[in-house]
Amino acid sequence: MFLIYCHPHCIFISSREILTRIENIILGIVTSLSKDEAPVLALPNRSSWANVSFDSAIGLQMSSGSSVSTIRSDCPSSVTKFGEKILTPHLVYFLILFTYCVRRDIYYNNTQLFGSQTTVDSIVDDISCMLKVPRRSLHVLATSKGLIAGDLRYMEEDGTRIDCHSSSAAVAVSSNISGIRNIVSSAKFVMIVEKDATFQRLLDDDFCTKLCPCIIITGKGVPDVNSRLMVRKLWDTLHIPIFALVDADPHGIEIMCIYKYGSVAMSFEAHSLTVPSVMWLGLLPSDLQRLRVPEDALIPLTKRDESKLSSLLKRPYLTSQPDWQKEMELMQQTRVKAEIQSLAAIAPDFLTSIYLPNKLRYGGWV
Structure with missing residues (x-):
């Protein structure tokens, strides 16, 4: 089993480095499949206070040793989530190369898979956290309400x-x-x-x-x-x-x-x-x-x-x-x-x- 673990801290990096990180995720999945192993994604848990530390000069920040949640490709209850998490970096890869889009465009790329805009929003944030980059570095923009x-x-x-x-x-x-x-x-x-x-x-x-x-x-x-x-x-x-x-x-x-x-x-x-x-x-x-x-x-x-x-x-x-x-x-x-x-x-x-x-x-x- 190939376990893809991504450090939670988010920093500014070049587009080339982001593309390399996406390629490494896909390579890990392909490597697992070539060994007849089920790929598993491990994402920092973004909903737990246990994963957050407080710094008065920064605010709430994700701890370096935060716990992770795993998404298995061979489990019926999580296979759809696995597919969502893999399709999104694939779309982001081409966005970084050629253009920008809003999150709604990703939803309409495969409405049947994602099911709702809320799902897409959460996935984009998960991918951003997984790759350790700000969401805007993925060329995915959000429509402002402010x-x-x-x-x-x-x-x-x-x-x-x-x-x-x-x-x-x-x-x-x-x-x-x-x-x-x-x-x-x-x-x-x-x-x-x-x-x-x-x-x-x-x-x-x-x-x-x-x-x-x-x-x-x-x-x-x-x-x-x-x-x-x-x-x-x-x-x-x-x-x-x-x-x-x-x-x-x-x-x-x-x-x-x-x-x-x-x-x-x-x-x-x-x-x-x-x-x-x-x-x-x-x-x-x-x-x-x-x-x-x-x-x-x-x-x-x-x-x-x-x-x-x-x-x-x-x-x-x-x-x-x-x-x-x-x-x-x-x-x-x-x-x-x-x-x-x-x-x-x-x-x-x-x-x-x-x-x-x-x-x-x-x-x-x-």
Whole structure:
């Protein structure tokens, strides 16, 4: 039996080296078959916290000695998965040689085999982890769902010039962040906004110019990889503060943690995805009491919320954020949550006219 084991750490390498690694995987399979042995793929397990270590300067990163999950070619329950994992590198090989594609193109290459787009997305990430390269190095791009606006201009890889402040409408986050160049901005900070509705409200109120030049970006909930890459690109290029504006609930806190510390599933790409400097601007659980947000605007925590909050408090990175821990413990005690929109119960324009300006002027973040 030929066991193909691939180290989990992901680094930037040349296209030729990526092609060589794919060739070695195929060679291993052919070698096994020539010996009448069943090929077996061994992939780092991307869903286990046991495979992740925490570094305050990086976030969650895959451990070098992480456990693996095996996919056998001679087992009826895994033969389809084996076929999926082998077909995808085959397609990627030709993409690297000739072109780029979006993940949806891979799905439509063999819809019967893959079954769903979600399956393809997971396979591409597995292959990226297996080959120890960023997904974009495989020439497989993802359609972005994020939006960005504010004092920002840059050039796409194909030469298209983007001005994020040229109109009242937001710009879609690029699907090829690594190709962006010539970034120009006078922004004093970047603000990550959890929800599209809040993002649109900030646009409507012309927030990016009223207080001071800034950039706002939303991943519309749980962020896609491109939104995270864009925040990291801005941090690396502009060296300005990064704030997060999320709901005062466990879901919003987890979204903020993904931007700051990363996720278990993408821990093999932590170096290019996490932004450890992200600061929690709001909505803070302590803000609800301090501002006396009306009780009818508060929402009781559900059992699922309480479970998520308990899980978050056990995350390895919370020990390095005592202020965050205090805020979350306050939420646990009060057993209430609130959306950013709850501030409208105080005054319709409270968010943009009072709350955010005061927070940013007087340092009301943790």
